[in-house]
Amino acid sequence: MDTTRTTGAGTRAPARARRSRRTCSAIGLAAVAALGLTACSDDRAATGPDDSAGQRSTASPPADLAAGQLAPDGRTTDVVSGLEAPWSVVPVGDDGDAFISERDSARVLELAADGSTREVGTVEGVRHGGEGGLLGLALHDDDLFVYSTADDGNRIERYDLTGDTGSYRLGEATTVIDGLPANTFHDGGRIAFGPDGMLYASVGDAGQRSEAQDRDSLAGKILRLTPDGEVPDANPFAGSPVWSLGHRNVQGMGWAEDGTMFAAEFGENRWDELNVIEPGENHGWPEVEGTGGEDRGFVDPVQQWSTDEASPSGLTVIGDTVFVANLKGESVRAVPVSDPSSSTVYFQGEHGRIRTVLPGPDDTLWFVTNNTDGRGDPRDGDDRILSVPLTTAR
Template sequence: MPSCRRTLPPVLALGLTIALAACSAPSEEAPPPSTPTPSTASSSASASPDATPSASGSPTSSAPIPAGSPSDVVTGLDVPWSVAFLPDGDALVTLRDEARVVRVTPEGQRSDVGEVDGVDAGGEGGLLGVAVSPTFASDGVVHLYVTSDSGNRVLRTTLEDDGLGEMTPVLTGIPKAGNHNGGRIAWGPDGFLYVGTGDAAEPDRSQDRGNLGGKILRITADGKPAPGNPFGASPVWSLGHRNVQGLAWGRDGTMFASEFGQNTWDELNVITPGGNYGWPEAEGLDGGGDDFVAPIAQWSTDDASPSGIAVGADGAVYLAALRGESLWKVAVDGPRRRGEPVRLLRERYGRIRDVVAAPDGTLWMLTSNTFRGDPRPGDDRVVRVPVG
């Protein structure tokens, strides 16, 4: 990969680099190597549970969760991947390999909603994202992101008294592979559905505006390109992504996305319409020149491998880390980062796949130890995390 320095806008230039160095496995979800790789002096602060930010920009390694202790909502889930809330406070959770959707109440009651036919759960594919329509109270619409034999796609269905209704493909042609399938879908504050995709193991797709891989897409409920997209009659909202698995919005409408890196850096990005985020020419803050948008935070792939993200009641961005086995908190002020990220729940729950903001102001997060990792009694689980 070419190596040249990316020029940053002045408002983002100060304090962006988190100086952690490490190597990644061929797949971003692979477990960390049993023998630690050499680290730089600046990353040594991350090894201490009591570490504090240093002048070199090393992050706080760990901190307690404020305002109470995390607690299980439900346990015994098999490879849960995504969670989305219904208007009544219950949540829908997708089970990737079983291709099933389950409903979970805040009191921990679980019920099956239905199975999705035609799902290919090979590699890192399967039944992935779920999004509940902002007009669900009147239309009952739910969207799902699935891997099929012919590629990744977005389905539209309804949640009815007896389960899921008819499945209608509304967006097809998203490339699939054994990894880098993207899969996160979320409704934006503008009333349109955003879809995070991966490059499906072919990096050049990310820079090809005619290919849906390695992009964030913006569509209507029927799968059509949303009005106002930056490239005319195209669903593409942003490009140059490697594997997007987290989407969230701040109170002011700022859009954030998490990005799996390859060999060095994972990213938290602020997403702008038409923005090019550099892959495969750039990874992290280094490389690519002025044409690419720089991340507002980066982590070594051992410390993150980020999946879902959420904006908490405190306004901070929370990032679920798979290989990093943590929940990272990133304080923000609009599109700017404030201070260094803080590492929460380090190795307490293992790999964390998703995190979402619940109606009661807490966070719900999904563990991901039954796919890779070391399952613990009760895994996998939904965990309620107080935020204060």
């Protein structure tokens, strides 16, 4: 799972020990030498789809799929492999180009449509540790926004991008907001621009549970800002960037075509959540986990899952379907926008931990594995971005 659960009153359950990177055996090195390749090093480069046999799987939609809902339908293929703890992926245009953040190295990579990668730059001052590091990315007006952990707290910066496809570089950085609550766990970290052109950011409770209920604290919140970091006039609390509160650790946000905002949230020991977000609403943490808070003035999730089957991270909405990446659940979940209380699970256990989902080119879904972040079981070629065709039920 991605975020440390707790057992009992204030006792943290031990996270899985960080795994050592695999090393090549003598036989493996001989085979690599014979092929004239370089691999199995700590500094290995990401490789395109032709350079790895990949971890193939096939998905098919259920027979009772609701009309209009999208579903994976076909064989997965590798878009790129050999990534190190990837966290966020944002498309650049419609042809398969994208930017990738690597949590621990603080590198931003440019992914080309042919599957090759190159370094765009390294975000300065990133403090790596636990769940912290270089996290969310978002593009807006040719600027790249990045969410990262620094010595004095979490922050969002805006980078001028220089160059063009195949030659992008990180230019000058401007701080949008800093001093956000930070810890080695519960750092939130997802940023996205909504249909209103505003910047939304998820901030975890950073281990300060009670502050999720404090409107004067930014811990355990979803924030809404202008691209320059100002507080929009239409925010629910005058002068405050807080858009919603009572969150533990939101890591997925997205909007349906009708403007409905969805967010995926890590619970503690019992329930992970899918929430519909409205301005000013309180989602209950830490007073309530999962459903059961409406009588106390809190907003219940539209769907909940046991923590063992979910640990939801990235989220995207394509057409009438919400797709959610699951870390401990090792799956991609599809939820109808029209009936968000139901869902269908795909790829369970087939690719390990899934961190991020996003629309791919040509009616595909991309999803990103996260097996090299110290809590997964890396497989040959991990981590990777995979692509699968999408079909629409009729």
